[in-house]
Every structure is written in structure tokens, then in C-alpha cells.
Amino acid sequence: MINDTVLSLNKLSKRFGTVVANESVTIDLKRGEILSLLGENGAGKTTLMNMLFGHYMPDSGSIQVADAEGNLAPLSLGHPQAALNAGIGMVHQHFTLAENLSAIDNILLGSENLFAWRRSMDTARDKVKDIMQRTGLNAPLDTIVGKLSVGERQRVEILKALYRDARILVLDEPTAVLTPQEADTLFANIDVMAKDGLSVIFISHKLREVLAFSHRIAVLRHGKKVGEIATKDADEKIISRLMVGADTPTSPRETLSVGAPVLELIDLSVTGISARSSLEQINLTVYASEIVGLAGISGNGQSTLAQVISGLTSPTSGRLEIDNQPVQKYTPASLLKAGVGRIPEDRHHDGIIGAMSVAENLAIESLDSSDIQKNGFLRHQKLKLNAQHLSQKYDIRGPGIEAETRLLSGGNIQKLILARVFEASPRLILANQPTRGLDVGAASEVGKRLLQARQRGAAVLLISEDLDELLALADRIIIMHNGELHVAPGRDRAQIGLIMAGEVS
Amino acid sequence: MIRIEPREAPSRRLTVGIPIASAMLALLLAAIPLSWAGANIGEAYQEMAKGIFGSVFAFTEMLTRATPLIFTGLAATLAFRAKLWNIGAEGQLYLGAMAAVAVGTGWITGPPLLLIPMILIAGAMAGALGMAGPAYLKTRFGADEVVTTLLLNFIILIFIQMMLEGPLKDPMGMGWPQSSPVVDNAILPQILPRMRLHYGLVIALTAAVIAHIMLSKSVWGLKLRAVGENAAAALHAGIGVKRTLMSAALISGALAGLAGVSEVAGLRGYLTTDLSPGYGYTGIVVAMLAGLSPLGVVLAALFIASVFVGADTMSRAMGVSSYLADLVVSMALICVLIGGFIARFTIKITPANKKVSTTDTGAA
Missing domain, CATH: 3.40.50.300 (P-loop containing nucleotide triphosphate hydrolases)
Structure with a gap:
């Protein structure tokens, strides 16, 4: 029985302590479909993909993946190897390539038998070349990865996933490091692969890309799926409203005459x-x-x-x-x-x-100021008041001003830095x-x-x-x-x- | 299936509870080697307790033993908080002791109020000097301070040997390689009559309180912690990273030097090359047990001193080896390290072949 669905995330939930990262998220992916996963930072996109890839164990829910014949079978959760075997490939935002190895070695890395007497390089090379030809993803195979451009490295990452017969490819913010032209090439390549039957989950922040090139858009907010829409029915307004819960304010811009x-x-x-x-x-x-x-x-x-x-x-x-x-x-x-x-x-x-x-991080660039210290000792009360004031003014959200800063989300860390910089x-x-x-x-x-x-x-x-x-x-x-x-x-x-x-x- | 997942933030209860639980667990585990040695376990623990709390003398002996450990534990704590791995407290201790006998054996005379501060300052400066070289090499050339401080220990010890055979040798010492005795006015007075416990303990406790205040309340302490936790961000924020490292190094060395002064001027009265049974190295264990907290150092030093003194008594009474003390201390350290790991993670056990149901069996 051929089933059109290749991946089904079923009511996945994950909590970290009191923080809900994902709550009952259900997403289906069809064969040859490009699905964009959109959401603010901390919306739970990465957690969701980490559960799919076996890095995290969901608290509840299940994942089903189609095997080579198209029959859905439950995926053993919490095992990256199981995800790989099921044909799920992931290209992380930060590449996971060994820079001192050649592109082909990187592609083969991990899929070779460690105890084999000799490497069957020719067969492997033929397979990679075949994939390159079909998809248009070209990369110089014998060059050391450290010498490749960012775009080429990314192609090596994708080739690596395809070499392992990935039928589902997850791309985490793939265009963050590319020129517009490189990004367009990547989209063209992905389009070809999708027509060839590959299913793609594409994580991005850039609405323009998402609208231009995906088939369907799923939006996460606060760990929940808040909307799913066919791309042809969507526009930037609709999506950004789904993502942030309101229209994104476009900052007013006044014409100013420049100074000295x-x-x-x-x-x-x-x-x-x-x-x-x-x-x-x-x-x-x-x-x-x-x-x-x-x-x-x-x-x-x-x-x-x-x-x-x-x-x-x-x-x-x-x-x-x-x-x-x-x-x-x-x-x-x-x-x-x-x-x-x-x-x-x-x-x-x-x-x-x-x-x-x-509080300490907010003050760390102004340690000489008399607002922060007196005779070399910290003025804890001032430090606290200052932090409370700035947290409010810059909307820094987290477990509190006395909490370790690493517990803040990326966006809130940036707000902390903004507060520190702009207040000076x-x-x-x-x-x-x-x-x-x-x-x-x-x-x-x-x-x-x-x-x-x-x-x-x-x-x-x-x-x-x-x-x-x-x-x-x-x-x-x-x-x-x-x-x-x-x-x-x-x-x-x-x-x-x-x-x-x-x-x- | 057992999975280990990171915890968002270890609770305060865990950070305090784990070292204490580890120490107790290590003491309990000592029952295994004790039974191997054929000793009656209940009796052995009793003897051990007697050796610590059995009499005023026993208790003061324990405190006497804890004194140098507080100093060296603080030395390690302050350096480690800056991620400066000072393994050279042993050498710095001897440098401090040497400075104390150089100054305090008759070269200068005066009342105790003058002489005692002088030998303390001389010893602290000598210890700081011992750390200045490795710190300079690290900040200037990036030389690994673990290697330089560790190797300096041996160089310093041989240097002390040379001094004790040469300029510092006691002319009345019947040929033994030992220094002249510290003059009476430079001796740290005893706290209780007829007990060996001396004012070095008071100085050590004061140092711990000052270190605690400096670390948590001063700008310098904030800089030190910032450099230790993330040197790149500290540099970016305009903190003088090298200067901060240098100051941490010097203070760490000075504290180790004070351990030497306290031992020479409070306990022994003269310098030999067996002044310290490895207090400098044990200080590292003290600091780790204390979770790099200056006040915790006091507790950890008391614990380790208790184990050593208690094990001594026990070994005399029961006829088992006093190396048991080393075993308990090592096991306590291992327990704390494992405990620290548990505090940072939760262990989740999920029954196999079931869909998903998780039970939190972390140490919380």
C-alpha cells in the first residue's frame, strides 16, 4: 500500500522543568512536499526537530515514518541512529563537518564500516556523483572542507544526508549564511529533489523565502502549532500575524540630516x-x-x-x-x-x-561607574534596581534578574545586550x-x-x-x-x- | 532505558546537599576496606569519632590540622574561580615558610605586634612571588599554568633543601637540615593553654570570610568570576582579563604562602623539608569538595582534617593502616564529582517497549 504521508509527528510534547517546549504538536509531511516550519525563537522548532532526530526524548506522543515501501512505521524515539536508518537527514544551522577532511570523506563519515579492510571509494564516489547529477548539488569532492565556501559546505552537508538515502531532509535555517544568488540556487536544487520524491522540512525566519518556495507552512508559537496554511493562500501579513500573534510593527523611519x-x-x-x-x-x-x-x-x-x-x-x-x-x-x-x-x-x-x-551581566560594561560600585564594592541594591528597571524597559523575560543568564532564550539575551549598550x-x-x-x-x-x-x-x-x-x-x-x-x-x-x-x- | 538529560539549573539545595551527602557516603564506604582489614566496623567508627571529638585535645588537634588546609583550599578556590589552575600551592607554601624563617629567626627583633605581621606579610609575598612567574608566563605567552606550577613545586622543594643546607641552616642544629627556630616574639600564640592549636586558625578563618566577601561583593570578585566563566565575554566587556588573572594568581600564591607561615610560626617553630604532608595538593581537594566557595572551604577543610586525625587514632587503636584516611578523602572527592554530575543532569528512566512514560528519578 502506497501511502502519501512519509512522516507523521503525533501529539509530541516536551517539557524542560517548568518550561513547555512543545505541547501536543501534530504535523504530517507528504512525499515530495516542502514544508516550512516557522516560529519565533523559543517557539519550539528546534526542540521539535531534535525529537524527530532522536536527540531528545519526547515526554509524550509518537512519530511515524514511512519505510522504503511507503508503509508508516513507528520510529524508535530517542535514537539518532534510528532516525538516520529511517531515512531522516538533518542539516544543522552550524555545519557539522570535519574541516580537515575532504568533502567526500565527510560525506562517507559515519556510514562506513569501521572494521572493513579497504574502503570501496569507487562505488561511493559513483553514488555521490549520481546524486550530484540528479539534484544539481555540486561540490568539489576532493577538496578539504576547510577550503570550501559556505555554500559548498552546505551542499556537502545535504549530499551527506542524501548519500545515506534520506527521504526526509530537515534544513535548519539554510540560507542564513548564503548570498541571495546562492540561496536561489539552493532553492532550485531543493525543488528538483522534491520533484524527485524527497520531502523537506525547512526552518526559516525569512518570510520572503518561505513564501517563495515552500508548499505548505506550519507555524509554531509558544510550543504549540498555531496554524497551518498552504503557501498559495498565505501572504507575509497572515504568517507574521500567526507567528507573533499580531502584525509586526514596521518601525517608522524619519528622514534625518546627517551630523558630524x-x-x-x-x-x-x-x-x-x-x-x-x-x-x-x-x-x-x-x-x-x-x-x-x-x-x-x-x-x-x-x-x-x-x-x-x-x-x-x-x-x-x-x-x-x-x-x-x-x-x-x-x-x-x-x-x-x-x-x-x-x-x-x-x-x-x-x-x-x-x-x-x-543583573551582573547588565552592569558588566559599566563597572567603574559610581552607580554600580562604591570603593570597589558592588552596590547590590542599585544593581538590582537597575536590573529591574532595564528588564521592564527592554522587556527582558526569564526566570528573574538573579537567575543565571544562560537560562534566557536567545531573543532575551539579545535584549539584555541591547539594554546594556543603549543605556550607555x-x-x-x-x-x-x-x-x-x-x-x-x-x-x-x-x-x-x-x-x-x-x-x-x-x-x-x-x-x-x-x-x-x-x-x-x-x-x-x-x-x-x-x-x-x-x-x-x-x-x-x-x-x-x-x-x-x-x-x- | 536510561537516559541522561541536562537540567536547567541545579537547585540550591542540591549544590549544598551533594557535597555533604558525598562526604557521608565516603565515610560509609570506608566500611568496605575496614572489613577487609578484619576490623570490627562499629568499633572502628567509634575510635574514629573518639579521635575527633573524644577530648578537647583531640578536637583541637583536628582544628590544628584543618588550619593549613583552609589556607591552601582558599588558594585553590580563588585561582580556580578564575579558571587559573594553580597546582603549585605546595611550593608556594614552602616559599612562605622560608620567608617566615628568613625574617623571623633573629634577623629582626621587636615585639610580637611587629614581628608577627612582618612574617605574615613576608610569607604572603613569597608565596605570591612563587605564583607570579607562572602567571606571567600564562598571560604573556599562554604557557599552561598546570605544567609550570606543578613542576615549580619540585624546583622549590629542592631550592629549600639547598637553603637548609646553606644560608638558612641552623648552626645549633647538630647538622640536621633544618632552619634556626623562629624567635619567641614571632611565634603565633596558642589559643588554649597546653594545646597545639594556634592563632593561625583565626587568621585562616578571617581569610575565608574576607575571600567570601571579596568574591561575592566586590567589583574585583565580579571581574574574577567573569574572567573564569567566560573570558571572551569579559574581555569584550572591557575587563582587564590579564590583570585580573594576575591578581588572582598573586592572591592565591599569597594564601598558600600564609599556610607555610602558619605551620612554621604556629606549630613547628622551624623549617624542614617535611613541613607539609602535601597540604598544597590536599588544598585542591578541599576546594573541589567546597564547590569553590570560600566558606565551604572551611567546612571541607574541617571534614578532611577530621578524616585524617580520626583515621590516625583509629589505626593506632585498631591496628589498621592509617592510609585509610587517604582512601576516604579520595572517595569523598569522587563522590562529589559524581554528585556534581548528577546535579547538572537528571536521569530519566523509561520502561523499554512502552510508548512513552517518563519517571523522574533524578537526585532531586
Whole structure:
């Protein structure tokens, strides 16, 4: 009996302590269907997929997967190997490739018999080549993964899943790291695979993509499925209302005349350990009351530039001026003092100290202030009041201001960082990928705050890979490619994309 | 089927309860080797308790033994909180002791009110100096402090041997490699008459309280914790990571140095190379048992000192080896480490072949 349904998640629930991550979620997936899974951060998308893939054990509910003949059979829960055997492949947002192995070795990794005398490379290679031909997913098989571009790495990840005969492919935010062109190619490839019978679950935040390319959209909110809609019947308004429970507020934007230069980079060069971390004679001025958007594919020098402006890296030559004052010492403390507020790219790694309390994290950039300390001792009462005030003002939700910060969701951690940065009224705000991984609600909050800072007369340098975000927020767009800056010719997505890819300069 | 899943946050009850339960469990487990040794278990425990609580003398002996452990436990705690792995407290202890005899054996004379602070300061500075090198190598070149501090212990001990055969040798010592005795005015006075317990304990307890206050209430303590928990974020937030590490290193070394001063000037009266039966290393165990909390260090030091003193008495009375003490201490450490693991996770047992029904059998 051929059944059209290949996967059926049946009333899955999962709690972590008192937090409900998923509550009775039921989703069906059909053969050859592309299903988008949408939801705010903390809506339970990742938990749901982790249960499907056997990383988590559901508290209740069941999963059924079709076998090769199309008969639905219950999946043994809590075993990643069972999920793999059942033909479920997952491509994580952060790739899980061994960078020092070649692409083909990565594809074979884990599916080879450890005790075999010799590797049957030829058969494997033929199979991979066959998959590449059918799907159009091309990657240089013999190159070390560390030398591949992000797009190529992603294709290797997908090939790896397909090599294991995945019939269901889960893609977790696959376009977060791609250029618009690369993303379009990926969509075309997935489309071909879906026509070939592959079923795809596609997790994304970008409504435009979801609408353009999926067949059906399921929306999660607070761990529950709040809606399911055929893509042809949906538009951005309907979906975002489902996701956040209300229309997303579009931030009002006023035309402001720009002020005096705040940040000036003059012939700034950094010789990094690799070309990817080097900067070549950068010249850039950011004026008061403007947001400059820095577009580019990650790994083209944006991180290095952000590190220099944060005071974590010193330039090899050239200089940086804040309010016409050249920076003498490149340390985070001196740049903070010069009036630079930094929203770091990796908020968990650089932005917060997870094992310390929310109140302490809110204060950690202003430890010298007399509001925080007196004679070297913390003023706990002030610290607490400050934290209560900021939690309210910035809507930081979590188990409380005395709780460890790592217990907060990604969006709330970002709100904590925003509170810390904006309360210091910085002259310049360096926002490095401030909405990466955030849901629509939290991302629009970030946008709103950045526009408020602009209104106040701050200069903002916004580094983002999300072109839609840059187009919405930035007054000017600069593109970074290979450690060099290019002025965007206009606001045309295609042209910007080409410069990002280094095709035009 | 048994699954282990991470817990959101270990409760306060668990963080306090687990070390205590581990210590008790380790004591109970000592029954196994005791019965192997052929001893009457009930009697053995009784002797052990007698050795700790049996008399004022026994109790003060336990406190005397706990004193250096509080110092070295604090030394390890402060360093470990900054993720600075100071394994060199043993060497720093000897440096502190050496400074105490260098200053306190007649070179300077004066009233106790002058001499005692002087030998304390000299010993703390010497201990800090012993940690300054490894800390500099770590912050400047990224040298692994585990290796440098550990190896320095042996270098320092040989250096002390050389000093005891040379400039610090007691001319009246009949040729023994020992230092001149500490002058009376530099001796830490006894707390009770005719008991060996000395004011080193008071200094140690004060140090623990100060360490607790500094760690939880001061900006320096916040910086130290920030550097230890996430150095990258601390750096990003403008905290001087290297400076903080350096200060933690120096204070850690100073505390270990004070252990040496306290032993020399409070207990022995002169320096030999068998001053410490590994207090520096045991301090690491104390710190781990205490969950890196300065006040917990006091309790952990009391526990370990009790085990050592109690086991000594027991071994004399029952004729079993006093190495049993080491066994109990090691088992307590293992129990705490396992307990710490349990506190961070919950163990879920799901009956096989059933759909899903979970029973929380975690330690909560």
C-alpha cells in the first residue's frame, strides 16, 4: 500500500522543568512536499526537530515514518541512529563537518564500516556523483572542507544526508549564511529533489523565502502549532500575524540630516592569519544620525573590522577616529570609553557570561561607574534596581534578574545586550549581526532600537547578512568582499548580491 | 532505558546537599576496606569519632590540622574561580615558610605586634612571588599554568633543601637540615593553654570570610568570576582579563604562602623539608569538595582534617593502616564529582517497549 504521508509527528510534547517546549504538536509531511516550519525563537522548532532526530526524548506522543515501501512505521524515539536508518537527514544551522577532511570523506563519515579492510571509494564516489547529477548539488569532492565556501559546505552537508538515502531532509535555517544568488540556487536544487520524491522540512525566519518556495507552512508559537496554511493562500501579513500573534510593527523611519562624522576609518589595514581575516586599506566614515549597513557574505573581513572597532584587534596600519579623536589604544575598555557600544556577533560567546546573573551581566560594561560600585564594592541594591528597571524597559523575560543568564532564550539575551549598550548612550553603535537567529518580534525590536539611536544622533554601523534587514534599516549600504569595501550602486538586491559574491567590483 | 538529560539549573539545595551527602557516603564506604582489614566496623567508627571529638585535645588537634588546609583550599578556590589552575600551592607554601624563617629567626627583633605581621606579610609575598612567574608566563605567552606550577613545586622543594643546607641552616642544629627556630616574639600564640592549636586558625578563618566577601561583593570578585566563566565575554566587556588573572594568581600564591607561615610560626617553630604532608595538593581537594566557595572551604577543610586525625587514632587503636584516611578523602572527592554530575543532569528512566512514560528519578 502506497501511502502519501512519509512522516507523521503525533501529539509530541516536551517539557524542560517548568518550561513547555512543545505541547501536543501534530504535523504530517507528504512525499515530495516542502514544508516550512516557522516560529519565533523559543517557539519550539528546534526542540521539535531534535525529537524527530532522536536527540531528545519526547515526554509524550509518537512519530511515524514511512519505510522504503511507503508503509508508516513507528520510529524508535530517542535514537539518532534510528532516525538516520529511517531515512531522516538533518542539516544543522552550524555545519557539522570535519574541516580537515575532504568533502567526500565527510560525506562517507559515519556510514562506513569501521572494521572493513579497504574502503570501496569507487562505488561511493559513483553514488555521490549520481546524486550530484540528479539534484544539481555540486561540490568539489576532493577538496578539504576547510577550503570550501559556505555554500559548498552546505551542499556537502545535504549530499551527506542524501548519500545515506534520506527521504526526509530537515534544513535548519539554510540560507542564513548564503548570498541571495546562492540561496536561489539552493532553492532550485531543493525543488528538483522534491520533484524527485524527497520531502523537506525547512526552518526559516525569512518570510520572503518561505513564501517563495515552500508548499505548505506550519507555524509554531509558544510550543504549540498555531496554524497551518498552504503557501498559495498565505501572504507575509497572515504568517507574521500567526507567528507573533499580531502584525509586526514596521518601525517608522524619519528622514534625518546627517551630523558630524563619528566613526572614521582611515587607510585601515589588518594583516590577519588568513586572507579571510585581513583588511585592505579600509576607508569609511559613519556620520551622526545615520545607519550604515555593511553587507557581505560572512568571512569577508566583517568580523575583523568589528574586532578592530570593538578594540579586540589592533590595526597593522592606518587608524580609527571617534569624534575626530584618533584611538590610541585598541582595547575594549578604551573604545567603550570613547563612546562605542558594541552588539557582538556571537552573543553567547562574547556578549554574556552565562553563569552570572542577569543583573551582573547588565552592569558588566559599566563597572567603574559610581552607580554600580562604591570603593570597589558592588552596590547590590542599585544593581538590582537597575536590573529591574532595564528588564521592564527592554522587556527582558526569564526566570528573574538573579537567575543565571544562560537560562534566557536567545531573543532575551539579545535584549539584555541591547539594554546594556543603549543605556550607555553611545556615540557609535556597532551592531554585528544583531538579529541573527532572532524571531520576527525580537528582530523588529532590535531594528526599532537602532532607529531610536539614530534619531538620538548616534552613528550606527550595522553589519548583517540579511539584505532585507539592511534595506529596511540602513541609510547607506556598503558591501564588503575579500577585505575591501564597495559602495552599493543602489538598493537593487540582485546588484548587491553580485558584488557580495565578488562578480562585479 | 536510561537516559541522561541536562537540567536547567541545579537547585540550591542540591549544590549544598551533594557535597555533604558525598562526604557521608565516603565515610560509609570506608566500611568496605575496614572489613577487609578484619576490623570490627562499629568499633572502628567509634575510635574514629573518639579521635575527633573524644577530648578537647583531640578536637583541637583536628582544628590544628584543618588550619593549613583552609589556607591552601582558599588558594585553590580563588585561582580556580578564575579558571587559573594553580597546582603549585605546595611550593608556594614552602616559599612562605622560608620567608617566615628568613625574617623571623633573629634577623629582626621587636615585639610580637611587629614581628608577627612582618612574617605574615613576608610569607604572603613569597608565596605570591612563587605564583607570579607562572602567571606571567600564562598571560604573556599562554604557557599552561598546570605544567609550570606543578613542576615549580619540585624546583622549590629542592631550592629549600639547598637553603637548609646553606644560608638558612641552623648552626645549633647538630647538622640536621633544618632552619634556626623562629624567635619567641614571632611565634603565633596558642589559643588554649597546653594545646597545639594556634592563632593561625583565626587568621585562616578571617581569610575565608574576607575571600567570601571579596568574591561575592566586590567589583574585583565580579571581574574574577567573569574572567573564569567566560573570558571572551569579559574581555569584550572591557575587563582587564590579564590583570585580573594576575591578581588572582598573586592572591592565591599569597594564601598558600600564609599556610607555610602558619605551620612554621604556629606549630613547628622551624623549617624542614617535611613541613607539609602535601597540604598544597590536599588544598585542591578541599576546594573541589567546597564547590569553590570560600566558606565551604572551611567546612571541607574541617571534614578532611577530621578524616585524617580520626583515621590516625583509629589505626593506632585498631591496628589498621592509617592510609585509610587517604582512601576516604579520595572517595569523598569522587563522590562529589559524581554528585556534581548528577546535579547538572537528571536521569530519566523509561520502561523499554512502552510508548512513552517518563519517571523522574533524578537526585532531586
